[in-house]
Amino acid sequence: MNKISIRAVPHKFENGSFLLLPATPAERSMLNSFCEGIGNKYVTVTINSAKGNKTYDQVKTVFALCSILFQCNYDRKPTAEENQRLYESLLLDYADTEPDLLHPERMVPIHLSKMSKMQAAQFINNIMALIIENCDLTDRQQIEVKELFQEFKKETSVGEGNPCDYDTEGNLLSIDEWCERNNVSMASGVNDGTLELCHIISKNHRPDLRNCVWNFLRMTHYEHIEIQHRKGWGELLSIYPHLIPRVKAAYDRAGELYPYTVKDIFTDEE
Structure with a gap:
């Protein structure tokens, strides 16, 4: 066996599935020693989860x-x-x-x-x-x-398990839960009393994504309407570049082509 990677340990078996919890350093050390001692009878399995x-x-x-x-x-x-x-x-x-x-x-x-x-x-x-x-x-x-x-x-802002969108058990938040958790603008970090939901991928273009919270940004009315709608994604992301990973991740997850106005921004981010 060339490599052993222990990331999680079984917690309990429920409804036909194993619930896994992150392995502690002590558990990883013990399991690594055990696996190395039995040679090639076992294979390495790496489990990535929200936890x-x-x-x-x-x-x-x-x-x-x-x-x-x-x-x-x-x-x-x-x-x-x-x-x-x-x-x-x-x-x-x-x-x-x-x-x-x-x-x-x-x-x-x-x-x-x-x-x-x-x-x-x-x-x-x-x-x-x-x-x-x-x-x-x-x-x-x-x-x-x-x-x-x-x-x-x-x-x-990248991938599933984003704390903006999921609870600590890895379940996607409802819209109400998401709004309660994201109670300041994701762009400026302020709450001026005008916070709005902004769909990253237009709900008219992809109505199936209109209720997917990973496709949302929370912004003030000015940021949403005056910058994103009137001036476009390129302007918004140039002012608030920390939003680039979240916007890019939504397009990747939806399998959508990047808008031409931000294609260069996404490429530079990589």
């Missing part, structure tokens, strides 16, 4: 957002201990929960170290919404949040 492990960038983003939130409330940077305490407080309000090991009847927040990629992304989304809606940011903080917001949207 992939979180990335280092997500960890950095969480604590950067905690620092900004602290500064907005106390007009100074937090100590490492204060940032950790704020993070733990945010877990209670915004993280997914799981049964407590000692008291299974109690639900406790899942810590970042145990979150899946999807859970960590949704946690970030919740903290960003909290900051955008409630904090009076300085010019410098606005720039920092904007950079974190754009990086986050760009990283999570």
